[in-house]
Amino acid sequence: MWGGRFESAPDAIMEEINASIGFDQALFRQDIAASKAHVAMLAARGVVSSTDAEAISAGLDQVLGEIESGGFNFSRALEDIHMNVESRLSEIVGPAAGRLHTARSRNDQVAVDFRLWVRDAVDQLDGQLRDLQLALAETALAHAGSVMPGFTHLQPAQPVTFGHHLLAYVEMLGRDRGRFRDARARMNECPLGSAALAGTSFQIDRAMTASALGFDRPTANSLDSVSDRDFALETLSAIAICATHLSRFAEEIVLWTGPFFGFLRLSDKFSTGSSIMPQKRNPDAAELVRGKTGRMIGALNGLLIVMKGLPLAYSKDMQEDKEGVFDAVHSLSLCLAAVSGMVRDMTPDVERMRAAASSGYSTATDIADWLVRRLGMPFRQAHHVTGRIVALAASRGAELEQLSLEDLRTIDPAFEQDALDILAVEKSVASRTSFGGTAPRNVETQAEAWLARLRDDRRG
Numbered sequence: 001m002w003g004g005r006f007e008s009a010p011d012a013i014m015e016e017i018n019a020s021i022g023f024d025q026a027l028f029r030q031d032i033a034a035s036k037a038h039v040a041m042l043a044a045r046g047v048v049s050s051t052d053a054e055a056i057s058a059g060l061d062q063v064l065g066e067i068e069s070g071g072f073n074f075s076r077a078l079e080d081i082h083m084n085v086e087s088r089l090s091e092i093v094g095p096a097a098g099r100l101h102t103a104r105s106r107n108d109q110v111a112v113d114f115r116l117w118v119r120d121a122v123d124q125l126d127g128q129l130r131d132l133q134l135a136l137a138e139t140a141l142a143h144a145g146s147v148m149p150g151f152t153h154l155q156p157a158q159p160v161t162f163g164h165h166l167l168a169y170v171e172m173l174g175r176d177r178g179r180f181r182d183a184r185a186r187m188n189e190c191p192l193g194s195a196a197l198a199g200t201s202f203q204i205d206r207a208m209t210a211s212a213l214g215f216d217r218p219t220a221n222s223l224d225s226v227s228d229r230d231f232a233l234e235t236l237s238a239i240a241i242c243a244t245h246l247s248r249f250a251e252e253i254v255l256w257t258g259p260f261f262g263f264l265r266l267s268d269k270f271s272t273g274s275s276i277m278p279q280k281r282n283p284d285a286a287e288l289v290r291g292k293t294g295r296m297i298g299a300l301n302g303l304l305i306v307m308k309g310l311p312l313a314y315s316k317d318m319q320e321d322k323e324g325v326f327d328a329v330h331s332l333s334l335c336l337a338a339v340s341g342m343v344r345d346m347t348p349d350v351e352r353m354r355a356a357a358s359s360g361y362s363t364a365t366d367i368a369d370w371l372v373r374r375l376g377m378p379f380r381q382a383h384h385v386t387g388r389i390v391a392l393a394a395s396r397g398a399e400l401e402q403l404s405l406e407d408l409r410t411i412d413p414a415f416e417q418d419a420l421d422i423l424a425v426e427k428s429v430a431s432r433t434s435f436g437g438t439a440p441r442n443v444e445t446q447a448e449a450w451l452a453r454l455r456d457d458r459r460g
């Protein structure tokens with residue numbers, strides 16, 4: 001392509017380190033769409049004749065067909081997707097194909113192709129996130145009143161409901177979708193026509209190509225357009241945060257499906273066996289969601305490090321921007337599908353959850369609250385009195401629910417019958433009616449609100 005100034009072919013290792021076709025062929029659709037928009041604009045501005053533009057456009061459609069049907073022969077000597085497409089175009093169209101590269105460069109070409117690819121990826125992930133939110137909200141509604149232990153420090157803290165726990169993830173995923181939406185809005189400016197770095201002397205119409213490709217407007221600074229990859233970084237950041245949410249849930253699935261917790265069961269569809277231990281049912285999908293989060297966070301770190309030392313404008317380092325993004329998008333998509341699958345597959349053991357919720361003195365805070373409410377005791381003192389009640393239960397190897405009124409009165413004679421009533425975990429969760437609290441009525445209202453929102457607004 002630049003043979004004019006060169007006398008010999010590149011060294012084999014030069015070709016190998018330089019080539020990106022092995023991975024950037026994933027951009028073929030975007031590359032061809034951007035080229036078609038570009039040549040149509042060049043024709044509209046009289047920079048190329050409409051005859052040439054039509055031949056080029058038809059040729060590009062043919063290239064697209066060849067790649068889609070698997071009949072295209074990618075060449076490493078041609079480095080990347082841009083030159084592979086253009087070279088094949090010149091075989092089809094002849095010398096007129098050389099007019100396509102007027103008023104542009106591979107620098108703005110790759111910038112526009114990659115933005116288009118990332119924009120599509122964000123839209124696809126949004127649909128998958130919505131689907132997972134639906135699965136979680138549906139299960140949450142069904143289990144708005146199923147009591148389970150709530151944990152802090154992985155120790156029983158206060159009873160909550162399973163539905164409330166699941167809705168916590170619906171909220172997180174809602175914010176994840178917001179992050180993707182924000183990234184999308186900022187990336188939706190078209191760099192095409194920035195050329196190598198300085199713009200072009202041709203009288204091009206950048207607004208025309210921008211709108212043809214579905215962008216809100218053209219980018220305003222040609223140097224910025226070909227230099228920055230913040231759209232990829234923002235997307236990777238949203239991916240890393242979202243993956244971190246999924247990973248925490250995956251960790252809970254791993255714990256809860258194990259024999260010590262036994263809160264959840266995954267069917268054979270989402271369990272694997274051991275080649276040596278016949279009793280095992282391993283939650284491999286959840287473990288892999290947790291594991292793959294590492295590479296998604298790694299992709300964000302990797303690209304930040306690639307970018308941090310680069311002077312403006314383009315440097316070839318930036319070719320390293322793609323594989324991490326492709327891999328992270330693919331990984332998140334797979335994880336979202338796996339978590340949705342597990343949520344729809346899982347069966348909670350509500351008996352066991354309820355039993356676990358009433359162990360570990362989980363309603364101690366309710367006694368302290370009773371002392372405050374009924375006797376006007378300062379909370380710190382109530383905390384102390386309740387601590388003595390817990391110690392009494394512990395000395396007998398009993399749970400709080402098993403204590404009698406006489407037992408309570410040995411600690412404080414002012415206790416009354418209704419203090420015993422609050423010790424049941426159902427009473428405890430039902431009393432948490434503060435906005436955002438775990439009371440089943442709240443959980444039902446929130447789950448229904450989410451479902452209505454998710455069902456009617458396809459973009460959340």
Ligand code: ARG
Pocket residue numbers: 020024080106107110314316318319320
């Ligand atoms: N394959 C290159 C990349 O992905 C395309 C841009 C090449 N530009 C250049 N000046 N060599 O970044």
